[in-house]
Amino acid sequence: MLEIKSIVKRFGGITVLSDLSLSLEPGSVNCIIGPNGCGKTTLFNLITGRLRPDDGQIILKGQDITGRPAWRIANLGISRKFQIPGVYPELSVAENLIVPLAAAQRRSGSMATMFSSRADRLAALLDLCGLSHKAVDRVETLAHGEKQWLEIAMLLAFDTDLILLDEPTAGMSVPETEKTAGLVKRLQSEFGKTVLVIEHDMSFVRALDCRLIVMLRGKVVREGRLEEIQKDPEVIAAYLGGTAAC
Ligand SMILES: Nc1ncnc2c1ncn2[C@@H]1O[C@H](COP(=O)(O)OP(=O)(O)OP(=O)(O)O)[C@@H](O)[C@H]1O
Numbered sequence: 001m002l003e004i005k006s007i008v009k010r011f012g013g014i015t016v017l018s019d020l021s022l023s024l025e026p027g028s029v030n031c032i033i034g035p036n037g038c039g040k041t042t043l044f045n046l047i048t049g050r051l052r053p054d055d056g057q058i059i060l061k062g063q064d065i066t067g068r069p070a071w072r073i074a075n076l077g078i079s080r081k082f083q084i085p086g087v088y089p090e091l092s093v094a095e096n097l098i099v100p101l102a103a104a105q106r107r108s109g110s111m112a113t114m115f116s117s118r119a120d121r122l123a124a125l126l127d128l129c130g131l132s133h134k135a136v137d138r139v140e141t142l143a144h145g146e147k148q149w150l151e152i153a154m155l156l157a158f159d160t161d162l163i164l165l166d167e168p169t170a171g172m173s174v175p176e177t178e179k180t181a182g183l184v185k186r187l188q189s190e191f192g193k194t195v196l197v198i199e200h201d202m203s204f205v206r207a208l209d210c211r212l213i214v215m216l217r218g219k220v221v222r223e224g225r226l227e228e229i230q231k232d233p234e235v236i237a238a239y240l241g242g243t244a245a246c
Contacts (some may be wrong), residue, residue, distance in 0.1 A: 001026045001162055001194040002047070007056030009042055009218075016042050017218045020056070026161070029188045029195045031205055033229075034215030035238065040198045043215075044164055048080050049073040061161065075107050079155040080164040085147035087154070089140035096139055096150055097125045100157035108159070121157070128186060129153035130179070145176035152183055156191060163187060165197045169204045181207035 002024040009017040016039045024030055032040050045051040047058055049070035058066045065073050088096050101121060126132040129149040131142075139147060148168055155163050165184065169177040181204050187193040199205055205212065205226060212229050214222040216238050222229055229235055 001028075001061060002196075003057075003059040004043075004047070005057040005059070007043075007046060007058065008054045009039070009046060009051065010054050015218060017046070017053075020215075020219055022213060022220050024162070024194055024196060026194055027188060027192050029185065029197070029208060029210035030213055031197045031199055031208055031210055032213045032215055033199065033205060038215045039218045040215055041166060044080060044166055044198065047073075047164065048078055074158075074160070077160045078162045078164065079158045079160040081148075081151055081155055081166060081168060083167045083170045085144070085151050087139050087147050087151055090138060092136050092138055093131050093142070093150060094122060094126065094135040096154060097122055097157050100154045101125075104157060104159040125153045125157055128156065128183065145172050145179070148172065148176075148180065149183060152180075152187070156187060156193070160193075162194045162196070165195065165199075167198055167200065169199065169201050174203065177201060177204050178207055180204065184208060 004020060004022045007017055007020045008015065020039075020043065032043070034040055042051065046053050049065070049068050049072065052067040056066070057064060060073070060076055060078065063076065065076060088099065091099075101118065123132070126135055129146075129152065131146060131150060134142065134146070139150065142150065152165070152168065168184065169180050172180060184195060184197065185208065187195050197208070209226070212224060212226055213220055214229060214235050216234070222232055222235055
């Protein structure tokens, strides 16, 4: 689905990403962990075209997207959720979903995507984010967690193959965090999406039960399951430190 080859990003004299390589299998869930400032968000900015790399290549489904504009990359099949919910507060929940549904229709030129009709699609998306009972409510009246779930459903409505989520559980309670892990898993299990998540919350990482990618000092230093990663001395020293949570 995605192949990042030896990417380098510098800001002035500081090298934030150095020779970083990574690949994502189609239909997989992957989670990036790493200490503050190690370059996780910068990596998302490079993948989505907000920033251009100084060196290296980014390949999406066999196509070189390195340095292409963000709108073009979105149309080629990558959607992204920022930490703060990117929803339309004055529109209803259903209207928020109709906007990306329409954008997906325009992008593909066909509705032969996930569902058989627009009504079915809308109902499935409302069900996915647990907001069927609030379909006509204005989004500004929703709780923080509900806005985050709505935005994840909006990404699904836009129907790209690859979905990037930047700390989707930021500001959430423990039950909300657990629900978010279930939602992210459904993107893969029910809809076949490839998902790449940045997350700090280890209870969420554990619940997600997926491949972990550990970044340190601008590089990928380890990949694997949590059980392996949490035993790694370098990871423990540099990132997990004393956090008994892992
Ligand atoms: N536009 C920019 N100009 C200059 N420096 C930047 C810019 N964007 C990021 N940086 C620097 O690059 C480094 C990596 O930042 P980045 O936000 O990618 O880290 P992160 O791993 O996502 O951190 P966090 O976990 O705190 O979100 C930091 O030192 C940051 O200050």
